[in-house]
Amino acid sequence: MTVRVLVVDDSLTMRNLISAALRQDPEIEVVGSAADPIEARAAIKTLNPDVLTLDVEMPNMNGLEFLEKIMRLRPMPVVMVSTLTAAGTDVTLAALEIGAVDAVPKPATATPEAFHDLIGKVKTAARSRVRARSDAPPREAAPQNYSPDPRHVLAIGSSTGGVEALLTVLGGFPANCPATVVTQHMPANFTASFAARLDRVCAPTVTEAVEGAPLEPGHIYIAPGGVAHLETTPGLTPRCHLSVGDPVNGHRPSVDVMFDSVARLKRPMTGVILTGMGKDGARGLLTMREAGARTLGQDEATSVVYGMPKAAFELGAVERQLPLHRLSSAILELCADPAVRSVA
Template sequence: MIRVLVVDDSAFMRNAISSYLTQDAGIEVVGTARDGVDCLEKVKQLQPDVITLDLEMPRMDGLETLKQLMSTNPLPVIMISSLTEFGAEATLKAMEAGAMDFIPKTMANDKEAFGDEIRRKVKLLARRKAFIRLKYSSQRQSRKPSSPLPSASPASTTAAPHTSHFSSPTPPSSPRSGSGISRSAGTGALHGGSFSSGQSMATSTTAARTVPTGTARCRGARDIVVIGVSTGGPPVVQKILSALPANLPACILVAQHMPASFTGPFAKRLDGVCALSVTEAVNGDKLVNGHVYICPGGRHIGVQMRGPLAEVLVTDEPKSALYKPTVNLLMETAGKCMGRRVLGVMLTGMGSDGVDGARVLKEKGGWLIAQSEATCVVYGMPKAVVDAGLADQVVDADDIAEQIIAAVKG
């Protein structure tokens, strides 16, 4: 039985959320709280497995509540967010502070969809309770002043252009070994730069049963990187992008499952902490090296040809897609237009969106990195490509930026 604490200053929302959750026999609402102060007390008393947390509350708001919770009693938290610009900014800060996912409050207008979504996310994230506790316990241990600091290795003395504000959900004991499938690849260049071809890339990956063990070697430079990501995505996307240099000889397109009002603030936030330029994509944008294009929420992103040149495609089609944006379109169109010049990256997310597009990407000669199970909030989308035999590498979140740099240099 999954024990849930519902926190919201609105009695109507507390009752509505509780009602939706208890429609599942495997979920028990053990209590409700009207603000952050009440929440922290109830957590001690009731020991829930998951918390749904409102952002705007009297006495102590959701963001401050979350910070205190993660420092004293870390648990999976789902934010219940408004779709205003303030709500989007606050939700992104909440995910930075440790929230695992969010649900827009406006979804409550569609009772069936809201109920399905909140039950699904509660059941999924409840499985990560031990993961959250281990992660924050490890972080507290590493911050203890009495702990001796290890001597710096030569590799650790080179700082990334920016330090990510998000912490990576990497347990301290994830096993590492080289894994992947070697393939040959071609070279190419986009607007804004070119690069020389090379031979090898260092791998630091987490082994997965369905990926053959060996040294993955991406031969030939890749100058377009396409990233698919969903649940738990904003922190890991920021971690990866903020570790990439401004002179990266490639452009990056990101399909993150996110509401329309969130992607603008998300792009702006990333632009402020990354050496790369980051903008919300516009149909017809030129593909410029050192630039990141975030798909507008509620639409789709891909690559299209304008004569001999490739450019960004932003479209409402397919309207029937379950996810908007759909990672399938991004990976399929990139593969068809750019072939061996594409590096695909599949990050944390529930479901299997992207696996069909990844299959096309691989058929056209693209290279595919999947985030490791140990570092995913939800091991759904990466698992789908691994299980389908499409992943060339399975890589911990902390190491993906390094692998991107190696791959685009060839």
């Protein structure tokens, strides 16, 4: 299968670099390029690309406005190409929330080789499931009365499509949610902005994980992107541990590493695997289930990429598969205080 790509960027140099990088793969055909959304709109109608690469800052209409129009009028896979400034990461995260499949940072060195990651992301995007924003079911409202099991630890893993999925799931959590650790495959420098974004829109406290942070109810800890694996250490109060090691399954942080560490805590636990390409997290979730954890997976119909949840389900690691909009309440029920068991 040949993936047809339209490159959209206001810089001719950047358009040429991205196009040259993508043409290194024989399964990718760059069918055209555009300098702004007006040119891009005409090119989409004429060329009918499979995937769009999209810059954020462009003349006539910025990338976010254009992306919103695409997702409303002609949903298609979009990969954002963004600067690594604080403002750039915030806008890119907003784009992922709107419906962009993935994002890559603009490299410091302007060579086609610097865009190597883009090739894999474009090919993954071509296999993704993109829906019009109006088709998404409403998010579950956080319960008014909820008592978490104070000993329970919740672990969530996600990748491609995970920004939107995590906003949906965590947005349905009350302020006193179970202690939660999250590994989302994301470029370095993006996770701090992502944690801050989640903290603004979710009731619990959301932070990027730091070494030694205690796992407490009402807190969600996001694995830092690119620098270390997020693990949990056992004890009277489990804590975050950032282990500097080689990538696992091609990822650092790895969902498998996090799930494996949670399985060793010897306390009530729940594991959840969301949308994503590949199989990272499948084996670790099985380890959790074998250690007594309850486990859930996002279903195929609502996954942007049904890779990680599928691998976990086929391995026997997933106890139940559910659509994205039903996961929050199911998770809270499993993590509730057994003396109360009320999520009403």
